Every structure is written in structure tokens, then in C-alpha cells.
Amino acid sequence: MAISVKEKRINDQQSLLLEGTYAVAYAVKLCRVKVITVYPITPSSAIAERLAEMVGDEELDAKYIKVESEHSAMASLIGASHVGVRTFTATSSHGLAYMHETLHWASGARLPIVMSNTNRSLGSPWSILAEQTDSLSQRDTGWIQFYCESNQEIFDTIIQSYRIAERVYIPAMINMDAFFSTHVLENIVIPSQEMVDSYLPEFKPKIKIDLNKPSAFGGVAPGDSYFEFKYKMEEDMLKAVDVAVKADNEFEEIFGRKYGIINCYLCEDAETILIMTGTAAGTGRVVIDNMRKKGKKVGLMKIRLFRPFPSRAIIDVLKNKIKIAVIDRNISRGVGGIFAQEIRAAFHNTKYHPPIFGFVAGLGGKDITPEQIENVLNYTIESDYPDREAYWLDIDV
Amino acid sequence: MSNLIKEIKNLPYTAVSHSNMLWNKTGSWRHIKPYYENKIAHCTSRCPCGNNIAEFILSASQGEFQKGYEIIKMTSPLPGVCGRVCYHPCETYCNRGEFDEPIAIQMIERFLADYMSDKGRIIPEIAERKNKRVAVIGSGPAGLSCTYHLALKGYSVILFEAYEKPGGMLRYGIPSYRLPKDVLDREIKDILDAGIELKTNTRLGNDFSLDNLEEYDAVYLAIGSNKSRSLGLSGESADGVFSGLEFLERVNSGEMVKLGKKVIVVGGGNTAIDTARCALRCGSEVTVVYRRSRNEMPAWQEDVDDALEEGIKLVFLTSPTEILFEGGIFKGIRCQKMELGEPDQSGRRRPIPIKGSDFTIRGNNIIVSIGEEPEISFLNESFEVKDKKVVTDFGGFSGVRKVFVGGDLVYKSSATVASAIGSGKSGAESIDFFLRNEEIKAKEEQKITEFEDLNIDYFSPAGKIVLSKSDVNERVKDFSEIVRGVSSEEVIYESERCFSCGLCTVCDNCLIFCPDMAVKRKDTGYEIDYDYCKGCGICFEECPRNVISLEREIKYNGNKRKRKKNK
Ligand SMILES: Cc1cc2nc3c(=O)[nH]c(=O)nc-3n(C[C@H](O)[C@H](O)[C@H](O)COP(=O)(O)OP(=O)(O)OC[C@H]3O[C@@H](n4cnc5c(N)ncnc54)[C@H](O)[C@@H]3O)c2cc1C
Ligand code: SF4
Ligand code: SF4
Numbered sequence: 001m002a003i004s005v006k007e008k009r010i011n012d013q014q015s016l017l018l019e020g021t022y023a024v025a026y027a028v029k030l031c032r033v034k035v036i037t038v039y040p041i042t043p044s045s046a047i048a049e050r051l052a053e054m055v056g057d058e059e060l061d062a063k064y065i066k067v068e069s070e071h072s073a074m075a076s077l078i079g080a081s082h083v084g085v086r087t088f089t090a091t092s093s094h095g096l097a098y099m100h101e102t103l104h105w106a107s108g109a110r111l112p113i114v115m116s117n118t119n120r121s122l123g124s125p126w127s128i129l130a131e132q133t134d135s136l137s138q139r140d141t142g143w144i145q146f147y148c149e150s151n152q153e154i155f156d157t158i159i160q161s162y163r164i165a166e167r168v169y170i171p172a173m174i175n176m177d178a179f180f181s182t183h184v185l186e187n188i189v190i191p192s193q194e195m196v197d198s199y200l201p202e203f204k205p206k207i208k209i210d211l212n213k214p215s216a217f218g219g220v221a222p223g224d225s226y227f228e229f230k231y232k233m234e235e236d237m238l239k240a241v242d243v244a245v246k247a248d249n250e251f252e253e254i255f256g257r258k259y260g261i262i263n264c265y266l267c268e269d270a271e272t273i274l275i276m277t278g279t280a281a282g283t284g285r286v287v288i289d290n291m292r293k294k295g296k297k298v299g300l301m302k303i304r305l306f307r308p309f310p311s312r313a314i315i316d317v318l319k320n321k322i323k324i325a326v327i328d329r330n331i332s333r334g335v336g337g338i339f340a341q342e343i344r345a346a347f348h349n350t351k352y353h354p355p356i357f358g359f360v361a362g363l364g365g366k367d368i369t370p371e372q373i374e375n376v377l378n379y380t381i382e383s384d385y386p387d388r389e390a391y392w393l394d395i396d397v
Numbered sequence: 398m399s400n401l402i403k404e405i406k407n408l409p410y411t412a413v414s415h416s417n418m419l420w421n422k423t424g425s426w427r428h429i430k431p432y433y434e435n436k437i438a439h440c441t442s443r444c445p446c447g448n449n450i451a452e453f454i455l456s457a458s459q460g461e462f463q464k465g466y467e468i469i470k471m472t473s474p475l476p477g478v479c480g481r482v483c484y485h486p487c488e489t490y491c492n493r494g495e496f497d498e499p500i501a502i503q504m505i506e507r508f509l510a511d512y513m514s515d516k517g518r519i520i521p522e523i524a525e526r527k528n529k530r531v532a533v534i535g536s537g538p539a540g541l542s543c544t545y546h547l548a549l550k551g552y553s554v555i556l557f558e559a560y561e562k563p564g565g566m567l568r569y570g571i572p573s574y575r576l577p578k579d580v581l582d583r584e585i586k587d588i589l590d591a592g593i594e595l596k597t598n599t600r601l602g603n604d605f606s607l608d609n610l611e612e613y614d615a616v617y618l619a620i621g622s623n624k625s626r627s628l629g630l631s632g633e634s635a636d637g638v639f640s641g642l643e644f645l646e647r648v649n650s651g652e653m654v655k656l657g658k659k660v661i662v663v664g665g666g667n668t669a670i671d672t673a674r675c676a677l678r679c680g681s682e683v684t685v686v687y688r689r690s691r692n693e694m695p696a697w698q699e700d701v702d703d704a705l706e707e708g709i710k711l712v713f714l715t716s717p718t719e720i721l722f723e724g725g726i727f728k729g730i731r732c733q734k735m736e737l738g739e740p741d742q743s744g745r746r747r748p749i750p751i752k753g754s755d756f757t758i759r760g761n762n763i764i765v766s767i768g769e770e771p772e773i774s775f776l777n778e779s780f781e782v783k784d785k786k787v788v789t790d791f792g793g794f795s796g797v798r799k800v801f802v803g804g805d806l807v808y809k810s811s812a813t814v815a816s817a818i819g820s821g822k823s824g825a826e827s828i829d830f831f832l833r834n835e836e837i838k839a840k841e842e843q844k845i846t847e848f849e850d851l852n853i854d855y856f857s858p859a860g861k862i863v864l865s866k867s868d869v870n871e872r873v874k875d876f877s878e879i880v881r882g883v884s885s886e887e888v889i890y891e892s893e894r895c896f897s898c899g900l901c902t903v904c905d906n907c908l909i910f911c912p913d914m915a916v917k918r919k920d921t922g923y924e925i926d927y928d929y930c931k932g933c934g935i936c937f938e939e940c941p942r943n944v945i946s947l948e949r950e951i952k953y954n955g956n957k958r959k960r961k962k963n964k
């Protein structure tokens with residue numbers, strides 16, 4: 001990523017060696033979040049711990065509510081957000097699954113809550129390692145979803161998410177890989193409070209609880225209005241793609257960093273494109289470099305924004321490619337990897353129909369190795385068409 | 398389509414309504430019904446005096462010591478006494494004991510009494526004077542308590558006492574290192590000041606008989622259990638042989654009884670331990686001989702520990718068989734070793750002599766403290782007597798016209814100060830019913846809040862205050878009080894630890910948690926608005942102290958009937 005930090009700002013910034021969890025906590029603090037609820041869960045617990053310290057030490061002026069479940073964590077934030085303050089919670093895996101019902105409510109009530117989710121496998125069998133099925137199975141709950149690669153990206157995406165969420169009144173979920181992100185140290189540029197304040201002014205929602213104007217929220221929506229509310233929300237959700245692009249550009253102006261809703265590496269002249277998400281995308285780039293050296297015309301696309309799905313941006317890049325391979329660290333049982341399915345669906349009503357090879361890898365925190373990735377690309381290049389929805393790495397390929 | 402879009406434009410982004418939901422009477426959904434109901438704390442349920450412990454502690458926690466004292470005075474006239482010598486069953490049953498450590502209830506009670514000691518007399522309001530007179534015989538805790546409660550109810554009371562001063566065992570039995578006489582005097586004075594006529598040196602059976610009491614509308618007999626049992630061995634009248642109560646009475650009257658160097662005390666109860674400790678304070682070396690083992694000792698364990706610490710020797714599984722004396726002067730005892738057999742009626746293991754195990758303990762004095770029994774030879778056969786005690790009904794009625802009985806004299810009484818006070822109180826209540834020609838009613842069963850009923854999520858661990866005693870080497874030199882008092886700060890700290898079981902502290906939790914805002918605060922506590930309470934039971938769950946109860950809602954089946962009719 002091209003980083004062009006402006007001279008003046010270098011002085012205001014700080015550099016800290018942080019694990020992904022702490023990166024989240026520092027970002028939340030700079031966003032001046034007012035209410036935090038947490039029910040700790042591995043591997044996201046350190047986020048809650050660091051934030052508790054910050055609140056305890058009065059570094060962060062917020063209410064920190066210890067709740068008895070993730071369901072309550074989200075329910076409490078729904079209440080807090082209605083009051084018109086910035087809110088945050090962190091969870092993972094089973095915790096997120098337990099929140100499911102309240103996720104729908106939060107988005108339906110149009111509350112710009114921001115939450116970090118650590119992508120961790122769901123039992124049974126038990127595993128606490130990386131996998132994205134937890135958040136992807138919440139894709140229909142009406143939340144904006146980001147998938148991050150590096151700790152800096154996680155940090156920056158938290159800040160961007162408040163801006164996006166508060167513009168469209170839709171909650172946002174920032175996803176990061178269990179352990180690969182949460183427990184790995186990375187040098188993080190921490191901007192000054194002033195910089196974050198200028199990017200993220202105080203949250204002033206148009207509609208909120210006002211004691212002088214008693215109102216009921218989320219009551220029965222009679223007649224057609226339920227349908228209309230949903231239409232309105234979908235409109236705003238679709239708008240969120242452009243809002244996210246804009247937020248990213250504005251972010252660059254102040255902070256000098258930009259990620260894109262998708263990120264393309266050597267895609268321009270590539271014939272075969274590999275699509276990846278999360279930390280594994282970093283490994284993917286190394287493989288692309290190696291294969292380029294061997295003369296293979298390959299490129300990598302990382303998808304960062306998953307909801308709303310940036311179909312147009314993706315098609316624009318992929319439309320003239322010969323073949324596409326998607327590696328999914330997740331699975332929708334019966335159809336294969338979820339990103340692969342979404343990309344296939346995005347192509348369906350276009351005139352372009354490159355073969356899309358789906359590969360399932362790294363479930364339960366299994367490593368996605370450079371050898372596997374190279375195998376994926378070679379298999380894709382060598383085969384005419386995929387003969388199944390998904391190939392399981394090291395078993396099928 | 399275009400119409401719809403116009404509407405959507407006007408629609409706010411979230412569903413918000415400025416009208417209210419009062420039309421939606423969610424009360425109709427209810428099938429369980431919460432209701433507000435203060436209950437009896439576990440501690441209170443075990444206080445023989447019936448002290449409202451949770452309430453007086455709540456006042457103490459707010460620094461309202463006088464109010465706390467007044468609350469105790471509603472039930473007991475002797476908080477300074479109980480604050481020292483009660484065996485505090487309340488603490489044994491304190492719910493906090495299951496959480497970390499029980500509340501130092503007794504010390505709080507003592508503090509409140511002592512705090513008020515120089516603040517003038519405070520007694521609850523006295524009811525309108527009634528034109529009835531009651532004779533109370535015996536001024537021990539039972540007689541004093543009955544007198545007090547009768548006086549509060551407006552009766553004229555005359556109190557007869559065989560001894561020179563009132564107080565019974567509180568004065569002549571319990572030594573002042575456990576209950577200073579000024580504390581006792583102060584509390585007795587407060588009782589008598591309610592216009593009580595006290596006749597001391599007047600013994601029923603000697604100076605008057607029950608028949609002489611015709612002029613009184615009722616009689617309360619509380620003469621205790623004041624005759625020391627004897628060993629039944631020859632030589633018990635030798636010089637140097639005392640009975641426990643006789644010895645204690647002399648010591649408690651201020652006499653430094655002359656004892657020899659070595660004193661033997663026989664017995665394992667409170668009298669034996671107090672006797673031994675008094676003898677020690679009179680300057681002797683003391684050995685207590687008891688026929689069973691420490692486990693079976695009826696004496697209060699803490700007092701036994703204190704005695705051991707003070708240097709008293711305990712010899713267990715040993716029973717005297719013969720008193721040795723020369724020229725009418727006590728010289729020692731022959732003893733037999735015992736072993737424990739099967740449990741007896743009292744549930745304690747029976748001591749069985751071991752053949753050929755005889756041995757001698759030499760000493761200058763022996764004090765026989767193997768128990769007490771009432772002296773009731775003057776009672777006629779109309780009284781039902783069992784185990785030398787008088788049988789009564791639950792209200793203390795003896796079955797003999799207008800005679801009520803209380804305290805240690807009652808068959809199966811538990812022989813403690815607090816139970817004597819409690820029996821005095823219930824005796825007064827029974828007499829009140831009787832004099833109003835009403836049936837004597839048993840107390841209604843009240844709901845008790847036990848540990849399982851609490852929501853302990855609301856409480857965090859905090860240790861009990863440290864109670865201290867005077868230095869062992871110093872305290873054996875005289876009869877001054879051993880257990881030290883505590884400061885008001887300590888009392889507030891300790892009182893704040895109390896969960897207030899079953900007692901609403903107006904914490905507003907129920908009101909805050911009710912999702913239907915159906916809990917309303919009233920002057921008298923809280924009220925639930927059943928138009929909206931949908932019976933979720935959250936108030937019940939979230940009340941830390943079990944003040945909200947739940948009951949099944951009575952099903953309304955009016956509609957059902959109507960429907961049938963229509964067919
Ligand atoms: C040494 C000792 C230590 C004790 N320590 C404790 C303790 O620490 N804690 C505890 O809870 N309990 C203790 N007890 C037990 C407790 O003292 C008694 O259970 C309690 O005093 C009984 O109260 P009462 O009013 O029934 O009788 P008493 O206290 O015995 O009072 C009876 C009164 O009646 C008077 N009387 C007797 N006969 C007549 C008569 N014929 N006419 C007129 N008046 C008469 C007596 O003089 C006396 O004043 C102890 C007992 C003893 C002996
Ligand atoms: S009288 Fe005894 S049981 Fe009652 S409160 Fe006082 S110490 Fe506790
Ligand atoms: S915690 Fe307080 S109210 Fe509850 S049992 Fe103990 S002393 Fe009584």
C-alpha cells in the first residue's frame with residue numbers, strides 16, 4: 001500500500017507495536033465511544049480487557065457495561081445507541097451467533113453500532129481458531145461487513161466504519177482473523193486525537209431518545225410501512241458502497257492511508273485472478289509474485305467490503321479475465337464457499353461468464369500455505385471448467 | 398409505484414412514534430403475578446426475642462442509631478444484655494454466613510444499646526391505660542420482659558422478686574466479666590420507670606401464695622430454674638463444698654469468696670464454666686471435671702475456649718464417686734474414668750464408668766455445677782409438672798385459672814436469656830388476649846427469606862469486623878468486661894454488609910428493571926400496576942433481597958362460560 005504521510009502529521013502520530021485486539025481498543029478510544037458492552041470470548045477478550053483498563057484509568061470517558069451474554073451486549077447497545085451516542089462491542093464466533101436476533105433489531109432500528117468480530121470457527125467440534133463462517137452466516141442481518149487483512153487495516157477500518165455507519169444509519173461489523181490478527185504484533189501508526197476528531201465529528205443522529213419529546217421506537221409498523229421501512233433501508237444499504245468509497249478517500253486525505261472496498265494486486269494484465277480475504281490475502285500476494293516470476297499471468301483481488309456486496313467494482317475488474325479462483329475460509333454447507341457463491345451471483349446478470357473455481361481452505365484455523373495457493377492457481381489455469389461447487393484443499397486438489 | 402416512493406420519502410429512517418402505548422394493556426398477558434411483600438429475614442426468624450434485625454441494622458447502616466435502638470425496643474427491653482450474653486442464633490442463621498461471613502448482629506445490638514445509654518430513656522409509645530392489674534413473679538429476663546410488654550399495652554404491673562435486687566440469673570448467675578452490672582441496672586431501670594411497682598425480698602411460697610393474688614386479673618409466673626442439683630454423695634455439706642449457683646450468687650453480690658489454692662469444679666455447662674472462671678478470678682487454680690468429652694459439653698463453646706485460654710484445666714470423661722474430707726473439711730474427690738456409649742435421650746453419648754479406673758484429685762474446694770432445676774414445691778397439683786417444670790400451651794397458659802408461665806420454668810424451654818425474653822413477650826400478648834376475653838391466637842406464619850431467595854449478584858465479598866477481647870493475662874485479675882465494644886464507624890461498615898434480607902431498602906431495582914414500567918414507587922413502598930404488568934417476573938428476579946413475591950394468576954374463565962351459553 002502506498003503510504004504518503006504528510007509531513008506535519010508525522011509529528012502528531014505515534015507508533016505502537018500492537019496485537020490486533022489492542023489495535024481495535026486504541027481505535028475505539030480515539031473514536032470517543034460513549035458506551036461499551038462486552039461479554040468476553042476468546043480470541044477477542046483482550047479487546048474488552050484493554051477497553052476496561054482505558055475506562056478504568058479514565059483515559060476513555062465511557063460507560064463500560066459488563067453483561068451476562070452477547071445477546072445482552074447487543075441489546076444494551078441498542079438502547080444506548082437510541083440515546084444517540086457512539087457505541088461499541090466486540091465478539092466472536094458463538095458469541096456472534098448468540099447475538100443473531102439482536103443483530104436484526106439493531107440494523108432494523110437503523111442504529112450505527114460498530115462491532116468487531118473475530119472470525120473463529122463454530123463448534124461442533126470445538127475449535128477456537130480462524131474461520132469466517134461465523135460472520136458470513138450473519139450476512140442477512142443487515143449489517144455492513146468488512147474483512148481486514150492487517151492490524152493497521154483493522155485499526156483504520158474501525159474509524160472508517162463509524163463514519164460510514166453514521167452516514168447511512170446502518171451498523172457495521174469489522175471482521176478479523178482469530179489469532180492471525182488478534183494475537184500477532186504489528187507496528188501500528190496511531191493518529192492523534194485531533195486527526196480522528198476532524199475525520200469523525202461528534203455523532204448527532206437525526207432521531208434519538210429525547211426526554212422532552214417522548215417517543216416510542218420500533219413499535220408495530222402497520223399496513224405497508226414495514227415493507228417501506230425495509231425498502232428504505234435497502235436503498236441506504238446500497239448507497240453504503242459509495243459512502244464507503246468516499247469515506248476511504250477522505251480517510252486518505254487526513255491519514256494518508258487507503259484500502260479500497262476491494263484491493264487489486266497485479267490484476268491489470270492478469271488472465272487468471274485469485275480472490276482472497278483476510279490475513280491469507282497476504283500469503284496470496286507472495287504466491288502471485290512467485291508465479292509471475294515463472295511467467296504466469298496471475299493477479300490477486302482482496303475483497304474488503306462484503307456487505308453491501310461491491311458487485312460493480314468486482315465485475316469491473318474481473319469482466320475480461322479468463323478464469324477466476326476463489327479461496328474461501330468459510331463454508332455454506334451444500335453450496336461451498338460463500339465468497340465464491342456471491343461472485344458467481346454477481347456475474348449472473350452480466351454478459352460475462354468466466355469460469356469461477358471455488359476452493360474451501362483453512363477451516364478451523366488450518367494454515368493456508370503458499371503451496372496450496374499455487375496449486376489452486378495451477379489447477380484453475382489447467383482446467384477448462386470447475387466440475388463442482390467447491391474443491392476442498394489438500395483433499396480434492 | 399410513484400405514490401409509494403413519495404410516501405417512503407416522508408418516512409423517517411427508523412420506526413418512531415410520538416403517541417404512547419398506554420392503550421396496550423399488557424396486563425392481560427399475565428399468568429404469574431408479582432407482588433410487593435416484605436418478609437422476615439432468616440436471622441430474625443431465629444431470634445428468640447423476635448427482634449427485627451434487618452430493620453435495626455438498616456437504620457444502623459445509615460448512622461441512625463437511635464432509630465435502630467427504638468426498633469429493638471419494640472421487641473426487647475434488654476438489648477444491652479442480649480448484645481452481650483445471647484448465644485446469637487441469629488448469626489448462625491445469618492444468610493451472609495453462606496456468602497462470606499455472618500453479620501456481627503449481636504455486636505451491633507450491643508453498640509446501639511450502649512450508644513443510647515447516656516441519651517435518656519427511650520421506650521415505645523404506651524397504649525392507653527387499662528383498668529387491669531397483673532402480678533408478675535420473678536424478675537429474671539422472662540419476668541422483666543413480660544412486665545415491660547404488659548406496661549406498653551397499658552396494664553398496671555406489680556413485680557415480685559425473692560431477692561434483694563431484680564434481674565434473676567442476669568444479676569446473680571452471669572458474672573460481670575460477661576455482663577457488667579451497670580448495663581443490667583440501666584436496662585432494668587428503664588423498664589421499671591414505666592410505672593412498675595417492684596416488691597423485692599418477697600418470695601412466693603414463703604411470703605405469699607398464689608391464693609393471695611386474687612385481686613390481680615392475671616398472674617405471670619417466671620421464677621426460673623434456680624436450685625443447683627447436688628451430686629448425691631455424702632459429704633456435700635462439708636466445709637469447702639459449694640453449689641455453683643450459691644457461689645456465683647456470692648461472687649455476683651460483690652463478695653471476694655475465700656477459696657483455697659486448688660478448686661475443683663464439677664460439670665460441663667455454662668454454670669460450671671462461669672463458676673470456674675469466677676474461682677480463677679478469686680485467685681485459685683481451677684480444674685473442671687466433666688463426665689463426658691468436649692463434644693458433649695452443653696457450655697457455650699466460645700466460653701470454654703476463653704476458659705482454657707485463661708488457664709483453667711479441663712478433665713474429661715471423669716466422674717466423682719466420693720467426696721473426701723477430714724474433720725469436716727473438704728480434701729478432694731475420688732473419681733472414676735468414663736467412656737462414651739450409645740446416645741441417650743439428649744442425643745449426647747452416655748458416659749459409662751470404666752471398672753478399676755478410680756483415682757483421686759486433691760483440692761481445697763469443690764463447686765458442684767451440674768445443673769439447675771426449679772424450686773416449685775409450693776405449687777399445688779392443678780399445675781401439670783414434667784421434669785420438675787411446668788407444662789403450658791403455646792401461649793404460656795398453665796391451665797390454672799389466670800396463671801401464665803414463662804422462662805426457664807417452662808417444660809422444654811430452651812433456657813437462654815433471649816428465649817426467656819421472648820417468652821415474656823408472648824406471655825404478655827397471651828395475657829392481653831385473655832384480659833380482653835379473646836381467644837389466644839398463635840402467631841401467623843410469616844414468609845422467611847433464606848439465602849437461596851436472594852440475588853447475590855448484587856453483593857460483593859467484604860469481611861466481618863474484627864471483634865476483640867481484653868488481654869488474657871490482664872482480664873483474669875478482676876471481673877471487668879472481656880469483650881470490647883466497637884466504634885460507630887465499625888458498626889456502620891458492618892451494618893452495610895447486611896443484605897437486608899426480605900426488607901425493601903427502596904433501591905429502585907424493581908422499578909428500573911420492569912420493562913413495562915409497571916412498578917410504581919409509593920410512600921409505603923412499591924405498587925405494581927396490573928394493567929401493564931405482564932408477569933415477566935423480572936422484578937422478582939432482580940430484587941436483591943426477595944421483597945417481590947410471585948403467585949400464579951387466577952385464570953379468568955368468564956369468556957369460556959359465555960361461549961358455552963351462546964351455543
Ligand atoms: C451461670 C449461668 C450463666 C448463664 N449464661 C447464659 C448466657 O450467657 N446466655 C444465655 O442466654 N443464658 C445464660 N444462662 C441461662 C439464663 O440465665 C436463663 O435461661 C434465664 O435467666 C432464665 O430466665 P428466667 O426469667 O426464666 O429465670 P431467672 O433468670 O432464673 O429469673 C427468675 C427470677 O425469679 C426469682 N424467683 C425465684 N423463685 C421465686 C419465688 N418463689 N418468688 C419470687 N421470686 C422468685 C429469682 O430470684 C429470679 O430473680 C445462664 C445461666 C446460668 C445459671
Ligand atoms: S437477642 Fe440474640 S438472637 Fe436476637 S438479635 Fe440479639 S443477639 Fe441475635
Ligand atoms: S444478611 Fe442481614 S438481614 Fe440477612 S440474615 Fe444476615 S443479618 Fe439478617
Ligand code: SF4
Nearest residue numbers: 901902904905907940
Ligand atoms: S428491588 Fe429494591 S426497591 Fe424493589 S422491592 Fe426489592 S428492595 Fe425494594
